[in-house]
Amino acid sequence: MPGCGDGGGGPEEPSSRAPWSIVEDHTPLIRSGAERREHTLRDMRRIGADTLRLGVKWSEVAPAAGSTRRPSFDATDPGQYPGFRPYDDVVRRAQGMGFRVLLTLAPDAPRWATSDGAPLGPETGNRNPDPREFARFAAAVGRRYSGDFENLPGVEWFSLWNEPNHHFFLKPNEDAPRIYRELVAAALPALREAAREDAKLLVGETAPLRRPGTVLGPRDFLRRWLCLDDRFHPTPDEPGCGGFRGFDVDGYAHHPYGPTSRTPKHADIVSMQVIRRLGRYLDRAAAAGRLPRGLPIYNTEFGLQSNPPDPTAKLTLEEQAALLNDKEEQSYRYPRVRSYAQYLLYDDPPRGGATEEEVWSGFQTGLRFHDGTPKPGYDAYRLPIVVQRARGGGVRVWGRVRPGSDVRGAELQRMPSKRTLRRVETNDAGYFEVSLPRRTAYRFVGYDGDGKRLGGSRVARPTRATPLRG
DSSP states (O other): OOOOSOOTTOOSSOSSOOOEEEEEOHHHHHSSOHHHHHHHHHHHHHTTOOEEEEEEEHHHHSTTTTOSSOOSSOTTOGGGOTTOHHHHHHHHHHHHTTOEEEEEEEOOOOGGGSSSOOOSSTTTSOBSOOHHHHHHHHHHHHHHTSSOSTTOOOOOEEEEOSOTTBTTTSBSGGGHHHHHHHHHHHHHHHHHHHSOTTOEEEEEEEOSBOBTTTBOOHHHHHHHHTTBOTTSOBOTTSTTOTTOOOOOOSEEEEOOOSOSSOOOTTSSBOOGGGTHHHHHHHHHHHHTTSSOTTOOEEEOOOOOOOTTTOTTOSOOHHHHHHHHHHHHHHHHTSTTBOEEEEEOSBOOOOOOOSSHHHHTOSOOOOSBOTTSOBOHHHHHHHSOEEEEEOTTSSEEEEEEOOSSSSSOEEEEEETTTTEEEEEEEOOTTSEEEEEESSOSOEEEEEEOTTOOEEEEOOOBOOBOOOOOOO
16 A cells, blocks of 8 residues: 555654644535525635535435435436535535535435434434445545536545444444444445546544443544454454455544543543544554555544533633644644644534533534624634743744735734734744743734734733643
8 A cells, every 4th residue: 555654653843834724514504505605614714724624414415315215316326416506506615715625425324225214313323324325425426526517616535424433423333343344445436436536535534532332432443443453453354354455545534522631541532632642543554454554644523612602611712712722733743633623613503402411412612603703712713822831941932824825924922011022924834933032921913925914813821831642
């Protein structure tokens, strides 16, 4: 399999410091009409996102998705799926605005494509989805966005399924590694044949931590999916593993939610703080011949819940903003991670229920409240800043002017006086790092490449650097 030269967890310094800025929000883009779709995409560009992750939900585009009986249609023909039109519009608009588009072929599976035809839903759906039907769906998506169908633009990036180690998305959970292996084995060649010639395919999209009975830990899931034992040695005698040779893919996608400060050493967790663990697992799988060497990692879904609006969340609005910046800085320090994701733009609305947990069971990870009011995290995402105490005194200021392209400007200010210290230039991706002698709070004012003022960052106080652990 092809190697990428990033073995052993990756170099300390990236060859190109330009990780993607991924953003995702399905409801305003797919379920809310053209006017809100346009407004949402423009807002995503305004905050500096350059990559749109869009889950192409199988049950949303397929015919008779709620029926137990499979409809009579050619499932490889994209023209025979009735639900693609909102996705077409998003892809056209997004690419017209300069977004890179990542299409995730996502659950729920239609009822007729599952083993027991259970109703769609997190507690009932997605039981043993049929790999042959998923391959046909993959062919239809690839063909529709190949650049050769109905004047639709071509899409280069795809990923397969969403959180296959989570029981909401594959059942039974204990069998999820086998099921996902069969889904990928069927869909990968179908998608490669149908999509544009230079299409890139990601796998994984894994949830970050083990929850007994509902979520398989990412380490356990990955090695079982790839027919490997506890020591990452091949297990050809395991059911479904005879003759298995691995997958030739272009990256591994992961959702590094989880503990933000302390992660138990031996727990099956891959949060942002311990993202290097995933690099180690991938390298061991590559050594066993199951994946390409040096496989890049893509953070394709990440966010932090805030209180308000969710009274059960632990983070205040200011803490959410600060931690979003802290986690991006951690991600930047591990160049094998090629993207930083923000899920969502808008908070999910409160839901019906008798308890607070039920009412707030959606995601309140948005940069805006449900009514559109921006949180402090909105500007923190646009202009992230982290101030860390340096050895021997002083601080290291890390930041990014996210909106814009090429070299941008940042005017550093000491707080609370707002005294301007100096103007620095960013790299082509908008990042900068500066060492300063005084351990105090700082902020910066960002400027685009034409010198236009973009606004000010949050005020960041000196903190201790969070170690990235493997």
